[in-house]
Amino acid sequence: MTIANNIAAFREAKGWARPELAKRMGTTPQQIERLEKGMRGLNTDWIEKAATAFGVPVGDIITPGAANDGYILSDRLPTRSASADDGTVDIISLDLSVSMGPGTLIEDMIEEEPVKWDLGLLRILTRSPFHFLRQIRGIGDSMEPTLRTGDRVLIDTADRALTRMHGIYWIDHFGAHGLKRLRAAGSGRLMISSDNKVAGGPDFDVAADELRIHGRAIWFGREM
Numbered sequence: 001m002t003i004a005n006n007i008a009a010f011r012e013a014k015g016w017a018r019p020e021l022a023k024r025m026g027t028t029p030q031q032i033e034r035l036e037k038g039m040r041g042l043n044t045d046w047i048e049k050a051a052t053a054f055g056v057p058v059g060d061i062i063t064p065g066a067a068n069d070g071y072i073l074s075d076r077l078p079t080r081s082a083s084a085d086d087g088t089v090d091i092i093s094l095d096l097s098v099s100m101g102p103g104t105l106i107e108d109m110i111e112e113e114p115v116k117w118d119l120g121l122l123r124i125l126t127r128s129p130f131h132f133l134r135q136i137r138g139i140g141d142s143m144e145p146t147l148r149t150g151d152r153v154l155i156d157t158a159d160r161a162l163t164r165m166h167g168i169y170w171i172d173h174f175g176a177h178g179l180k181r182l183r184a185a186g187s188g189r190l191m192i193s194s195d196n197k198v199a200g201g202p203d204f205d206v207a208a209d210e211l212r213i214h215g216r217a218i219w220f221g222r223e224m
Contacts, residue, residue, distance in 0.1 A: 005047075005062050008036040010054045024053040044089050048129045058130070059123045062087065089122065090114030091154070093135040098153075098170060098177050125154070125219050132158040134215065136170065138179050142200030143168070147179060151222050157215035162190065164216065172212040179217060 011021050011032075018029040018036075025032070026049065033039075035046060051058045093112040115135055122130060134155045138147050146168070147153065155170050162169075162182055169182050171192070185191035185205040192211075194200020 005035070005038070005050075007032070007050050007061065010050070010056065010061075011036075014054065021053060025049045044130050047089075048131070057123065057127075059119055062119075087119055088116040089119050089130050091117045091122075091130065091133050091135055098136050098138055098179050126156055128156050128158045132156060132215075138220075140199070142194040142196050143179060144196045144199070146195045147217075147220060148222065151220045153179065153217050154219040154221075155215040156218050159216040160213045162213070168217040170214040170217065172214060173206060173210065177214075182213075 007021075011018070014021075018032045022029045022032045025046075035050075047058055047061045050061050054061075091114060093115045117130075117133075122133070126133070134157055136153050136155060138151045138153050139149045141149060153170075162184060165183050166181050168179055171178055171180055171182070173192070181193045181195065183191045183193070188208050189205045190208050190211055191203055191205045193203040
């Protein structure tokens with residue numbers, strides 16, 4: 001399957017010349033022409049810049065079809081269902097395993113080769129720009145039955161505050177990294193808890209400024 005982009009169609013629907021779109025995307029008119037004609041690869045960064053400029057969801061910028069076949073607009077801007085087969089996008093997989101027990105000491109986080117994810121699935125899971133997403137692997141049994149050792153976990157690193165009560169977060173407490181549930185525990189304090197109380201031990205609270213939140217877990221995958 002090839003992927004056609006709708007940048008020219010959106011620009012024309014807005015009544016913009018290429019210099020206007022270039023200004024909004026922080027690039028040059030020549031670059032816009034190359035993107036529209038498929039002379040330059042439409043990577044995640046360009047897709048997100050175009051979506052921001054037009055004020056549309058990221059997935060509306062591209063559609064499956066013949067390369068350079070010219071996506072034709074009706075009197076409405078193009079839309080896609082959340083489950084449509086829109087191709088893939090690269091998500092960085094970090095070369096680390098994050099503890100679901102007492103914590104993993106991590107000095108360096110080495111990026112692996114990007115992993116391809118289905119665009120339709122990602123649009124269902126999150127509205128965050130895709131470059132904020134990271135894939136990691138959980139180890140340990142303190143978060144069972146929710147998460148098991150070896151699960152691949154998708155983290156939204158744009159979500160670095162306690163935005164969801166009892167959400168599962170990738171945290172760093174004095175250098176010990178882990179996947180744990182968090183909730184507010186009074187003024188300036190957070191409660192850290194495990195789903196498996198036997199393996200993970202009792203809940204405990206810490207000062208919020210002692211804890212670094214790297215992101216929130218939004219999806220996991222498991223081998224059969």
